[in-house]
Amino acid sequence: MTLDQKLQQLTGAKPETLPDLPECFGGRHVSGIAELDIPTFRITNGPVGLGQNDCVSHEVAKNVLHMPGFGDISQAYSHSSSAKATALPSAVGAAASFDPAVGAMYGDVIADEMRALGLHVFEAPGVNLARLPILGRNMEYFGEDPYLSGAMAVAETKALQSKGLIAMVKHFVANEQETNRQTIQENVDRQTLRELYLLPFEMAVKDGKVAAVMCAYNYVNGQSSCENKEMLTDVLRRDWGFTGYVQSDFFAMKSTVATLNNGTDHEMPLPLHWAPAKIKAALDSGEIRLSRIDEALERRYTQAFKLGIFDRKLARQPIDVAAGGRKAREIGGRATVLLQNNGALPLRHDLRSLVLIGKASQVYAQQAVAGGAVVGEPMGAGGGSSDVVPHYTVPPIEGLRNALKELGNGQASVKLILVDDANAIATIDGQSVDFAQALAEAGKADAVVMMAGTISEEGADRATFTDKSGKQLAAPASLGSGLDWYTGHSNTITTKDGDNRARNSGTVAMINRLMAAPSTSGKPMAGKTVLVLKDNAGVAMPATLVGTKGPAILEAWFPGQEDGNIVADALFGRINPSGKLPVTVPFEGKGFLDHVTTSQFPGVISPDGKVQTVTYSEQLAMGYRWYDANPSGTCAQAKGGNSCVAFPFGHGLSYTSFSVGRPALVKGKTRDTWQVEASVTNTGKRQGAQVLQSYLSLPASANSYGAKQPPRRLVGFARVELAAGETRKVSIPLDAKASHHPLGVWNEKAHQWVIPKGRFTVWLGVSSALPDLKMAGTIER
Incomplete structure (x- = not known):
């Protein structure tokens, strides 16, 4: 290879129409070199399916290529015209199965569709931990325990790579916060890093033989993740024996020389820090050696050769939509967690009337839910890395009605009630009524299904700040973990007085009023009412909802395209829930976030205002370990359990x-x-x-x-x-x-x-x- 050819292969390509696949305009690939038989190397985002998979509409090219300053280049990577794929349930839901076989099934669906669509690299599994319940990307990860996360990642990695594809474990490392992720400085003592945050990566390397690792946006103990020699070379390669390659997260690199010399092998998505002129200047000055460039390419090529990528002709064919849907539905069934049941579940197959209740401003009862879901917008219109564009979705009402028909009860009445944030006005199947009439409708129904949760996605955490800098909280961080808090767009840092300011949905008050309403159907409200939760990683529970006077509670996470079928299967007992919580669910006001300091989140600002530093001062007391250790001194261990915990890690009924x-x-x-x-x-x-x-x-x-x-x-x-x-x-x-x-x-x-x-x-x-x-x-x- 000439030097120019080597430098071209070190980075992703500028967005272009793929010569091998002229139907695709994409920016998630390394252009091939035909005369050397080096194929175009194609990358898809993850982890909940093939999101942003290097094939968007040619209409996007007009905005990207023909506007001043190269246009809105982000559309090449994340436009909603992306090639369609199966939108799986969230990764935290897969972890709730506590079954590596489900992790393998997850990988199988993804691998089959990658092969069909001519893709080579899956930017997942994600194994960052749910240190913060409000972390915007918790739904992409496997919960709060490092061993469970590692076990699921190993299973998914093996499934992917057994079919000749590259798995890329991410985000290496301590990437447990989205707020100011490009600049945030994370201070984590080495013991805590090893015993918690590095552990699932170590398992993926040693047990999964993962082919690639993605370095993250954040800084770790003073060094940018993509130039962190201690992590990328000393730990990853020398201590663990990793032989694959390291790719940067998109636009994560901060330098030219340090990134290449300290262990990063591939820049994505563009030749920015590794632009040919910059690399050649470093070569001329002796700051970079040509042998290091060769090594970086050899590391990636070796994995591509091992997995047969050089031997496969680049081609696309239709994916098996029905097969993907069936597996997504099965995974979703295994993900559901029955938190409590006061006799309402499973719902009777011969019921005469059912009402489905949710908030008009929220998606949970109206649409199939994935990360970043917005009322009135189709799945695939938002969600960051989890933004998969599916061939179809199953809304909740459709799933319930179809289930009753298939159970021989198509004549049952199923009504959708949507309530405003003030709990004053509601609609019943689109007809406006006051909330009192909605309560009466619920009172006479044979079954009441409420749906609520928390929407989140890449780009922001569920917290409210004083301004758009995200440097100072405007309210306790714990507000974001409740059922009432929401914003118009979950990928944007919310501010106290900005356009995307946090709002109160009045969800808890609505549920309390429903539970207190008189039932005229012959069964008490607690015995006929179900709360279905759809959230990114658990939600702080009001004490009023937990216990014998509360509803049955079913945790469904973000179910993805098969939402309606997955939830109906569990509600009507067509599957028997067997999931367990991969996160701790605290009572409102008694969780880790109610005791968090500024140094723990969102970070302390340096005197000059330029550096924001987060310190993992809780050390090993994270997740269930924090509640068990009780460092706050407020969580009494009683006969019935921990006084701060509504539902413990690992809990799930049947x-x-x-x-x-x-x-x-x-x-x-x-x-x-x-x-x-x-x-x-x-x-x-x-x-x-x-x-x-x-x-x-x-x-x-x-x-x-x-x-x-x-x-x-x-x-x-x-x-x-x-x-x-x-x-x-x-x-x-x-x-x-x-x-x-x-x-x-x-x-x-x-x-x-x-x-x-x-x-x-x-x-x-x-x-x-x-x-x-x-x-x-x-x-x-």
């Missing part, structure tokens, strides 16, 4: 019941392996699945290495499907040498993982809550 026998810790064949075992019995009358979860408590000596260890950490899980009355023995492996270091603590002084001395306690149960766990045994080291 339409059947289970009993778990006495667990045991059985020694394995080698010194460092064990099996955590117990029998599980389906004591109910219908088939269902239970997820057993294994947690581990470290000895007190573990705290001597720096950060205080939380009371428990998840170290294993297993999903078991059981017929009514069936009993099966479940065995969960525990291997001290596994890539997630279940017994390990990071010793920064020695720069290695160590197993502390003392007694380890192994727990087994059905959630992270202490009342749901039984001691399986202890390990002495």
Whole structure:
């Protein structure tokens, strides 16, 4: 290759009509070199399907190529005319299955459609953690636990790469905030990085053999992610043995020389910092060596050769729309979590009347929901990386009506009630009435289904700021995690007095009034009412809704294109919910966000106003670990559980019941392996699945290495499907040498993982809550 050819291959191409695929105008590729048989290398965004996949309408070219200053170039990457694909349920929903087989199914759908559309690289899985419940991209990730996130990422990665495609784990690393993501400085001590935020990446590298890693926008401990030698070279390559390549997030790079020398191999989407003139100048000055350019290309080419990309002719064909829809529906069913049930679920198949209730200003009861959904706009019109344009969507009302018809009850009345933010005016199937009449309609109905949630997407967190700089909160961060808070466009930093200021939907007040309304159907409201949640990663729950006087609550996350069918399947019992929470659901006013400091979010501003720094001062006390450790001193551990927690991490009910026998810790064949075992019995009358979860408590000596260890950490899980009355023995492996270091603590002084001395306690149960766990045994080291 000539130097010019090498430099052309180092970066993405300017938006163009693809010579190999003239029907596509795209900007997510590296142009091929025909005389060297180097194919065009095509990249699609993720993680919830093929969003922004290098093929938009040629009409976009007019705006991009023929306007001063190169036009609105962003349209080449994210226009809603993008080639259509299956809009899957959100990644956090897939994680709620607690089943790597679902992660593999997720990867299979994506891989099949990538092959059909002539794509090579999937910019996912995303494994950043739900440190902040209001993080705008939580729906793209796998929740708050690093081991669960890593296990799902490994399964998805293996599925993708088994079909000759490149998986790209992202965003490396500590990218747990969207607010000012391009400039935010994240300070995270090395032990916390290793034990939490780096762990799923390490699993993806070691167990998934992931071919690519994406460096992020943020700074980590003083260095920009894409020029962070400690992370990209010392940790990723030297410590973990990563042999793939590192690509920048779009427009994430901040320099020319440091990015290339410190470990980034590919700039996307344009030759900006790695423009030929800049690289040649660095070569001439000796700041960059030609051998480093060769190495960067070899790393990427090696993965492309290994996965057969050089051997496949670039072509597109129709995707299997029906097959994608079926799998999306199955994944969505496995994602649903039954949080509580006061007798309303499953809904009777012979009911005479059902009302579906939601807010007129919200999408949940009106449209199929994905990240960034906006009332009145089709799916694919917003959502950032999760912006998939589907061939069809199934709205909630359509799903409910179709389900009743298929169950032989097509004559049942199903009405849609939409309520204004003030809870004064409503519409019933489009006819305007006052809210009192809507309450009466709900009172006489056989079943009431309410839908609510939280919309979010890439570009902003669910928080309100004093101005558009996003540097100072205008209200407590916790407001964004509630059901009432919303904005017109969730991808924009909201301000107290700006055009996109936060609003109050009055959702909680509406639900409380519905629950207090008199029922004239023969069943109390709590016994016939369901709240379906659709949100990015759980929502802080009002105490009025939790308990025997509240509605049944079903968590559906963002269901994607099959929304209506997925929810109807769960409501009518066509599937038996078996999902478990991959995040903790706190009571309103009692969550981590109610105790967060400015230094934890959105960051402290330097005296000159130029640098905003976030410090992960909670260290290992993140997610359920924070609630268990109780650093705020407000979360009492009572017999019924944690007083701050409405529904704990790992919680999920079923339409059947289970009993778990006495667990045991059985020694394995080698010194460092064990099996955590117990029998599980389906004591109910219908088939269902239970997820057993294994947690581990470290000895007190573990705290001597720096950060205080939380009371428990998840170290294993297993999903078991059981017929009514069936009993099966479940065995969960525990291997001290596994890539997630279940017994390990990071010793920064020695720069290695160590197993502390003392007694380890192994727990087994059905959630992270202490009342749901039984001691399986202890390990002495």
